[in-house]
Amino acid sequence: MSKIEYLKKYNSGIQLLTFDTLSEEQLKEMPEFWKEAISQVEVTERVTSILEHWSKFLYQFQSTITYLKVNLLDVELVIDNDQLALLYTIKNLKGAEVYYIGFNPNTKTTIDYFEKLPDSFKDIYNNLHNGWVYYASKSNGLLPIEDTIILGNEEWGILEEIDASTLPFKLDNCIGLFDNGKGDYASIDLQSENEKIGFIWWHTKMPKLNIEIWPVIDEWTRIGIER
Incomplete structure (x- = not known):
C-alpha cells in the first residue's frame, strides 16, 4: 500500500502538495519555517531544515527531538480537511513507517482560554504547530487547540x-x-x-x-x- 493510499483510509480528501503548486494565498498563511523546509527539493534538506526549527523547543520536546533526529524520514506538505499541514514520516522501533501531522499555527481557531495557557504551550501553538498528532487516530500527541x-x-x-x-x-x-x-x-x-x-x-x-x-x-x- 502506498503512503497516499494509507492516508486516504482515514481521510479520502487528503492531498500531498509540492511547494511550486501553492497559491499566493496559501503561501501567505504558511509559517516561514514551513516555507524554508518545504521549498527544499532534497528530502535530507527538508528534514534538516524542519529539525533545526524543532530544536528551538528543547524544553518541551527534548526526548521527542532526540528520536526525530535519528528516525525522521521525510516532511511533506499536505492539505487535510481544507487545511495546510505538515506530514511527518517517521521510523518506529520495528522499522515501520508511522505518520504524524502538524497543523498550521497561523490558522488556528481562537479559543477563549488560549491566552491563559502557560507561555510554554502558547509558544508551541504559535510558533511550531497547532497540535502534532498521530495521523490515523488524531491522538497520541499535543492536540490542536480546537480539540483540547x-x-x-x-x-x-x-x-x-x-x-x-x-x-x-x-x-x-x-x-x-x-x-x-x-x-x-x-x-x-x-x-x-x-x-x-x-x-x-x-x-x-x-x-x-x-x-x-x-x-x-x-x-x-x-x-x-x-x-
Missing part, C-alpha cells in the same frame, strides 16, 4: 468513585491538552500558580497530581512514535 477539552465539560465515570470536591482544582478550570488515545489526558489547571506543574487525568483511576507536565507530554509523544 475542558475536563469539567465531559462525563467521567471515575467521578462515581472519587469526590471531585477533594481535588486540589476545579475541573471547570482544567484543560486536557494531550490525549493518549485511551481516554486519558495530560492536563493543566489554568489557575495554578506554577506553570510547570500539571496532572494526568485517568478515566479509570485517581488522577496523578503535581507532575511536571512537559516531561510527561514529551515522553508520551516519543513512546507513541516508537510503537
